[in-house]
Amino acid sequence: MSDLVPLTGEPLALDLVNTRPYDADLLDSPADLRAWLELEADRLPDPPAHEAAGLTAADVAAVHAVRDAAGVAIDHARRSERPPAAALDTLNDAQRAAPAIRELAWDGSSVIAARRRTGSAGVRLAAWLAEAAAELLADPAVGKVRECEAEDCVMLFLPAHPRRRWCSAARCGNRARVARHYQRHKPA
Secondary structure, three states: OOOOOOOOOOOHHHHHHOOOOOOOOOOOOHHHHHHHHHHOHHHOOOOOHHHHOOOOHHHHHHHHHHHHHHHHHHHHHHOOOOOOHHHHHHHHHHHHOOOEEEEEEEOOOOEEEEEEEOOOHHHHHHHHHHHHHHHHHHOHHHHHOEEOOOOOOOOEEOOOOOOOOOOOHHHHHHHHHHHHHHHHHOOO
């Protein structure tokens, strides 16, 4: 992974889109994808950690396709515009490639149901990420998604507070405050 640290903590679909900051790709290789999955492990039911080791360049490409489609669709939907059909089709196709089922099992005292997807680890991962994008796109909150106001940042976030302006107070917010301070105090 590059020197940049992925922004996490937003809805999963935004975390995915935010792996493509300005002039970089934080999911450029299978190793990068595995590192990001470790950061997001508690939010993804699949693939299990032991399967993530086997992710390939084709799996990275599948995640890139979902990320790109999600980014385009979210950008349109947050502005109350119709997302391109191709972006929605890509997200739907990714989900269809690894159908979800409610798998039943006996835990010793009762029947439990766990949601599972079929297919290879990479196909399942792309499907889970496409589903996360679908959930955000169908949520009225998508209209509140904002782009960071820092000049050199393209990160998206869902503000918990209406006055939030930056993807990260520590990252972009601090840089903006330092720049304003410098402008106020620079020698004439």
